[in-house]
């Protein structure tokens with residue numbers, strides 16, 4: 001199978017997940033598979049919740065990127081993989097896994113995927129979702145309080161101590177590696193349609 005890997009990067013709250021979900025919703029499971037770098041956050045079973053909540057989750061070392069690369073190579077070779085599942089409410093991987101089948105198009109999304117040369121080398125198309133920092137933090141506050149079991153204070157403290165400095169050190173400079181920069185992400189219908197057309201073209205010629 002001729003498989004292409006489309007990377008969708010961007011800062012927290014930029015709209016990567018929304019864009020990736022809208023893209024895969026336009027195709028069948030046998031046409032497009034999705035991987036999320038967040039699911040590859042390292043396990044920390046040796047620490048208690050309090051200790052885990054203080055870790056820096058915005059540095060490249062927080063992820064098991066070697067395992068993700070191995071999974072991408074297996075999918076490209078036509079093998080299925082079991083993607084780990086991350087549970088933000090406990091700051092750890094859950095016991096679940098998700099079966100991901102090989103497909104002609106694999107979408108990979110995550111804040112730091114362009115900051116990892118080993119991952120960049122595996123990508124055929126690199127898309128960066130670019131959204132202003134004030135919009136991103138407002139979205140993140142709402143999402144983390146509603147969906148990730150966080151308090152307002154914890155979101156603000158984490159943003160100022162790790163999320164913002166790591167964004168400036170790693171995420172923003174990684175934008176230079178992108179082939180396409182999309183303002184605002186999932187609600188950018190023009191950009192979404194262009195991506196859908198690109199995937200259709202690949203599926204027709206695969």
Ligand SMILES: Nc1ncnc2c1ncn2[C@@H]1O[C@H](COP(=O)(O)OP(=O)(O)O)[C@@H](O)[C@H]1O
Pocket residue numbers: 010011012013014015016017018019139140143184185186187188
């Ligand atoms: N263009 C947009 N306008 C308004 N809200 C948006 C937009 N894109 C995403 N959101 C919302 O912002 C939050 C973060 O978006 P998400 O796609 O999860 O971002 P990311 O994966 O980059 O962190 C979600 O609650 C989502 O519904």
Ligand SMILES: Nc1ccn([C@@H]2O[C@H](COP(=O)(O)O)[C@@H](O)[C@H]2O)c(=O)n1
Pocket residue numbers: 011012013016017038041057058087088090091092110111163
């Ligand atoms: N235990 C964790 C693990 C990660 N995060 C934050 O998630 C952000 C990445 O996810 P997005 O959907 O926002 O791209 C990242 O900025 C980490 O700070 C967390 O809060 N807790």
